[in-house]
Amino acid sequence: xxxxxxxxxxxxxxxxxxxxxxxxxxxxxxxxxxxxxxxxxxxxxxxxxxxxxxxxxxxxxxxxxxxxxxxxxxxxxxxxxxxxxxxxxxxxxxxxxxxx
Amino acid sequence: xxxxxxxxxxxxxxxxxxxxxxxxxxxxxxxxxxxxxxxxxxxxxxxxxxxxxxxxxxxxxxxxxxxxxxxxxxxxxxxxxxxxxxxxxxxxxxxxxxxxxxxxxxxxxxxxxxxxxxxxxxxxxxxxxxxxxxxxxxxxxxxxxxxxxxxxxxxxxxxxxxxxxxxxxxxxxxxxxxxxxxxxxxxxxxxxxxxxxxxxxxxxxxxxxxxxxxxxxxxxxxxxxxxxxxxxxxxxxxxxxxxxxxxxxxxxxxxxxxxxxxxxxxxxxxxxxxxxxxxxxxxxxxxxxxxxxxxxxxxxxxxxxxxxxxxxxxxxxxxxxxxxxxxxxxxxxxxxxxxxxxxxxxxxxxxxxxxxxxxxxxxxxxxxxxxxxxxxxxxxxxxxxxxxxxxxxxxxxxxxxxxxxxxxxxxxxxxxxxxxxxxxxxxxxxxxxxxxxxxxxxxxxxxxxxxxxxxxxxxxxxxxxxxxxxxxxxxxxxxxxxxxxxxxxxxxxxxxxxxxxxxxxxxxxxxxxxxxxxxxxxxxxxxxxxxxxxxxxxxxxxxxxxxxxxxxxxxxxxxxxxxxxxxxxxxxxxxxxxxxxxxxxxxxxxxxxxxxxxxxxxxxxxxxxxxxxxxxxxxxxxxxxxxxxxxxxxxxxxxxxxxxxxxxxxxxxxxxxxxxxxxxxxxxxxxxxxxxxxxxxxxxxx
Numbered sequence: 001x002x003x004x005x006x007x008x009x010x011x012x013x014x015x016x017x018x019x020x021x022x023x024x025x026x027x028x029x030x031x032x033x034x035x036x037x038x039x040x041x042x043x044x045x046x047x048x049x050x051x052x053x054x055x056x057x058x059x060x061x062x063x064x065x066x067x068x069x070x071x072x073x074x075x076x077x078x079x080x081x082x083x084x085x086x087x088x089x090x091x092x093x094x095x096x097x098x099x100x
Numbered sequence: 101x102x103x104x105x106x107x108x109x110x111x112x113x114x115x116x117x118x119x120x121x122x123x124x125x126x127x128x129x130x131x132x133x134x135x136x137x138x139x140x141x142x143x144x145x146x147x148x149x150x151x152x153x154x155x156x157x158x159x160x161x162x163x164x165x166x167x168x169x170x171x172x173x174x175x176x177x178x179x180x181x182x183x184x185x186x187x188x189x190x191x192x193x194x195x196x197x198x199x200x201x202x203x204x205x206x207x208x209x210x211x212x213x214x215x216x217x218x219x220x221x222x223x224x225x226x227x228x229x230x231x232x233x234x235x236x237x238x239x240x241x242x243x244x245x246x247x248x249x250x251x252x253x254x255x256x257x258x259x260x261x262x263x264x265x266x267x268x269x270x271x272x273x274x275x276x277x278x279x280x281x282x283x284x285x286x287x288x289x290x291x292x293x294x295x296x297x298x299x300x301x302x303x304x305x306x307x308x309x310x311x312x313x314x315x316x317x318x319x320x321x322x323x324x325x326x327x328x329x330x331x332x333x334x335x336x337x338x339x340x341x342x343x344x345x346x347x348x349x350x351x352x353x354x355x356x357x358x359x360x361x362x363x364x365x366x367x368x369x370x371x372x373x374x375x376x377x378x379x380x381x382x383x384x385x386x387x388x389x390x391x392x393x394x395x396x397x398x399x400x401x402x403x404x405x406x407x408x409x410x411x412x413x414x415x416x417x418x419x420x421x422x423x424x425x426x427x428x429x430x431x432x433x434x435x436x437x438x439x440x441x442x443x444x445x446x447x448x449x450x451x452x453x454x455x456x457x458x459x460x461x462x463x464x465x466x467x468x469x470x471x472x473x474x475x476x477x478x479x480x481x482x483x484x485x486x487x488x489x490x491x492x493x494x495x496x497x498x499x500x501x502x503x504x505x506x507x508x509x510x511x512x513x514x515x516x517x518x519x520x521x522x523x524x525x526x527x528x529x530x531x532x533x534x535x536x537x538x539x540x541x542x543x544x545x546x547x548x549x550x551x552x553x554x555x556x557x558x559x560x561x562x563x564x565x566x567x568x569x570x571x572x573x574x575x576x577x578x579x580x581x582x583x584x585x586x587x588x589x590x591x592x593x594x595x596x597x598x599x600x601x602x603x604x605x606x607x608x609x610x611x612x613x614x615x616x617x618x619x620x621x622x623x624x625x626x627x628x629x630x631x632x633x634x635x636x637x638x639x640x641x642x643x644x645x646x647x648x649x650x651x652x653x654x655x656x657x658x659x660x661x662x663x664x665x666x667x668x669x670x671x672x673x674x675x676x677x678x679x680x681x682x683x684x685x686x687x688x689x690x691x692x693x694x695x696x697x698x699x700x701x702x703x704x705x706x707x708x709x710x711x712x713x714x715x716x717x718x719x720x721x722x723x724x725x726x727x728x729x730x731x732x733x734x735x736x737x738x739x740x741x742x743x744x745x746x747x748x749x750x751x752x753x754x755x756x757x758x759x760x761x762x763x764x765x766x767x768x769x770x771x772x773x774x775x776x777x778x779x780x781x782x783x784x785x786x
Contacts, residue, residue: 021669022662022698051687053694054757082687089763090756091744 003031012039017048020056029059036063040072047078052086064096075099109325109333116321124313132306139298140263140272147274147291148259150190154289157182158197160279163212164286167199170230176213180226183215193271194292197278198233200245207232208242212287245275245288253277253285263295270296335372338364339379346383356390359383407442407470414443414473417480419450422615426724427771427780429653429717430523431458434614435641436622438585444637445472445514446583447480451488455773456523459487462641463516464535464583466557475512479504479558483516493518493531494568497558501533505562513559517581519571526573526645531566533558536582539603543576547606549599575647578614580606585638589625592632597625613720614642653717660701660712660729668697668714672725675716681723681785688764689723692781695757696727696736704731704777721786722766727779734777735770737762 001024004015012035020028036042042063060076067074075097079087087093162175179197186195197212211231216224237245248260259276271292277285346361353359361383366376415437424433435448445465453459461483465472482500491499497518504514517535521528530538534557537549555566573579582602589597605624609617618640625638656671658664672693676686693714700712715726741762742755762768765781772778 021665021694023665051690053691053698054760055694055698057756082684085684086687086691086760089760094745 001027003028005031005035007035007039010038010040011043012036012041013043013045015045015048019051020049020059021051021053022055025053025055025059028056029062032059032063036066042067042072042074044074044076045078046076046080046083049080049083052083054090057086057090057092060096061092073097108336109329112328112333113325116325120314120317120321124310124317127313128306128309131309132302135305136302139295139302143272143293143295143298144261144274147261147272147293150186150192150195150291151259151274151276151289154182154186154195154291155276155278158278158289160286161281163197163278164280164284166229167210167212167286172229176229179213180215180228183213184217184221185215187215187217191293192291193294194290196290197287198290199287200242200249201232203239203243203246206235208237209233209245248275249277249285249288254283270294270299331368331370332372335364335366335368335376338366339372339376343379350386350390356387356394359387359390361387404442410470410473411439411442414439414476417477418447421767423719423722423724423782424450425452425458426717426719426722426767426782427726427769427773427778428523429715429724429726430526430646431521432614432644432646432719433460433642434618435462435639436618437637437639438622438634439468439637440585440634441469443470443473444468444639445476446585446637446639447476448581448639448641449480449484450641450643451484453487453490453520458521458523459484460519460521460579460581460641460643461487461516462535462581462583462639463514464585464637464639465514466512468637471510471512475514475559479514479516483518487518487520492568493520493529494566497531497533497555497566498564501558501564501566502562504559508559511560513557515557519579521573521643521645526575526577526647527570528573529568529570531555531568533566536584536587537599539580539582539599539606541578541580541606541610543574547578547580547603547610549603573645575645578610578642578644580617580643581641583637583639585634585636586621586625586640588636589629589638590632590635591628591630597628601628614644615720618642652719653715655713655715657711657713660697660704660710660731662698662701664701665694665697668693671714672716676723676785679718679723679785685723685783685785689725689781689783692761692765692783693725695761696725696779696781699736699757700727700729700731700777703734703736704729706732722782722784725781727777729777730775731777733772735772736779737768737770 001016001018001020004017006013006015014028014031014035016028018024032042044060060074064074077099079098084093084098087096087098158179159175162173163179166173166176183195183197186192192215195215197214198209199212200209202208209232211228211233214228216226257277257279259274261272261274263270263272265271272295273290273292275288275290278287278289280286342362342364346359349359361380363376363380363383366373418435418437422434425431433450435450437444437446437448439446445468447461447463447465449459449461451459461480463476463479463483465475465479467475479500482503483496486496486499497516500516513534515534515536517530517532517538519528519530532538532552532554534554537551539547540550541547552569553567556564586602587597587599591597601624602621605621606617609620612620621640622638654671654675656668658667669690673686673690676689681689697712697714704710704712710729710731713726713728715724715728717724717726736758739755739758741759744759761781765783767782768780770777770779
């Protein structure tokens with residue numbers, strides 16, 4: 001998995017590429033914890049994300065929860081249909097902010 | 101219903117009219133004829149008497165002499181006086197004496213004397229004797245007189261009469277010959293009376309009769325018509341209207357309760373009232389008949405829908421999810437049951453009696469329909485319960501037979517083939533209680549019937565022993581058992597499908613997976629029947645032993661550690677790609693793989709190292725993943741599903757993985773086999 005980050009003022013954009021599984025989820029989690037502090041708005045671009053398991057979902061739920069606590073937002077963009085399906089099955093589509 | 105084209109009242113009116121007209125005419129004609137005849141008779145008598153009187157007064161010889169001489173003799177004046185007196189005294193138009201001469205039209209006769217009345221005597225001179233007729237008589241009349249006078253009269257002296265229209269009006273004449281002493285005719289005495297009066301009377305009589313008849317029959321007709329209208333036509337019309345409205349109601353009204361026949365108020369006391377009463381009773385009968393019919397139809401529908409539910413329950417009782425044992429790659433199993441009626445007496449069953457043994461059952465209860473289905477439920481339950489307590493097929497059948505015999509007053513029985521197979525070795529024992537011979541195909545061979553002596557069927561005699569036979573299946577061997585519905589399926593000519601056709605149908609598909617094999621055979625039976633009704637339940641069960649090594653099974657043994665996730669992932673992903681698995685199903689299978697593998701890595705060995713085995717298998721378009729570990733007994737499926745409706749902050753982060761597996765896979769099952777946890781997931785990919 002590859003994570004590319006762009007910090008523009010208080011907006012943090014992370015481009016997540018490859019598989020987000022048990023082994024790679026901690027990497028995203030660490031990147032988020034390190035950079036989220038200054039950001040008011042986090043955007044996760046999932047265009048190149050091919051796979052997500054429950055470990056990845058856990059990171060997304062935790063990050064969304066943290067951002068909401070401090071009055072910010074976490075938006076997921078460009079999820080592939082397969083990834084969207086996972087969001088829908090788990091009911092996370094109602095909790096996460098998912099945009100086209 | 102349409103209005104009648106011809107109304108009864110118009111019919112009756114027309115018939116009455118015609119009848120009275122005919123009656124009037126008939127009565128008129130008869131009256132007219134009788135009256136005319138009577139009148140003519142009287143005239144004839146009158147003329148006859150007159151002529152006889154005058155004849156008696158005349159002297160034939162004298163007249164003959166006068167005609168000879170054409171000279172008025174001494175008696176001529178008295179003759180003339182006699183005729184004049186007659187003319188004056190009697191109601192006679194003419195009275196005269198003449199003699200026919202020739203048959204020529206002119207001058208055919210000569211007059212002798214004519215009677216004159218007073219008026220004529222004053223007006224005309226008397227020149228009668230020798231006066232020749234002119235053209236008063238035509239040739240026909242002249243000839244008639246001539247022939248009568250000269251040929252008939254000498255022997256026949258009777259009087260002749262006839263009526264005619266003359267220049268003097270309507271006359272009735274009588275003629276008689278005057279004879280001399282030698283008896284020869286010398287002259288003819290004629291008397292004419294006018295019948296104009298009579299004719300006039302007749303005409304007015306006829307007219308009066310006709311008018312009278314018409315008036316009377318008209319009056320009678322009018323009375324008759326009104327009487328009939330009141331007594332017959334009106335009641336019949338009321339009946340017709342009531343019947344028509346009832347018929348219309350029966351066709352339009354949905355509920356027979358609302359039907360009513362408005363009987364007309366008829367109290368004629370005759371057949372019409374009887375008819376009206378009969379119609380009312382009939383309408384009541386129709387109403388109750390319709391109500392009964394409706395009730396019975398509803399009852400039938402209720403029974404049919406209950407039977408439908410029963411059929412559903414029955415089919416649900418038989419294991420129907422295939423692949424049936426995805427956790428085992430050692431064998432493949434497929435079965436089907438098609439009842440002839442809604443519910444049937446056939447059944448099949450298969451279940452594990454312990455970790456390493458599988459029971460296979462096929463059975464056929466005597467009879468069909470509901471009784472057979474009820475008995476089938478008992479037999480199936482007893483067999484499964486008893487088999488799961490352990491024992492050999494013979495012991496199981498002995499015990500079940502004893503139980504079935506208790507209280508089996510209806511003497512129902514069931515034929516059973518029961519086998520218990522050791523899953524790891526393929527060896528087993530089979531018992532056949534009066535059931536069809538099983539068909540066996542050895543690997544690379546052909547299906548053949550395995551014949552051995554059967555034991556009796558279950559349910560007829562208590563305490564009897566059952567035989568059992570050991571058998572051994574090698575990888576690739578296929579066993580096929582069936583009920584008599586297969587060989588005894590009939591075509592339109594009552595021909596039997598037979599075991600030879602069955603074996604042929606099996607052999608030509610022997611390489612196919614069991615599901616196709618059984619469906620193919622079923623289709624062959626249907627084609628053979630060619631639309632003929634299915635008489636018996638058709639039930640089949642196929643069992644293919646594959647042994648430990650199946651060519652489609654791949655396995656990977658690794659340390660249960662998340663570090664091996666990529667390796668496990670690659671192992672499965674490569675096979676999914678090779679099978680052309682679509683991306684969505686592929687991602688879901690890989691997610692399931694990760695969740696279940698990580699689960700073993702985290703929990704199976706309490707953090708200590710231990711082995712995990714992943715098996716992949718493909719059967720009939722279904723991917724099967726098996727996860728085997730030797731850790732502590734642990735069923736991840738027993739965990740409660742997370743509440744996915746809670747907001748992010750309150751969400752439990754655990755449990756999502758297994759939840760996703762349950763949601764995305766077609767079936768998920770856990771078994772503890774020996775010291776192993778076996779978790780199996782299946783997903784259809786094509």
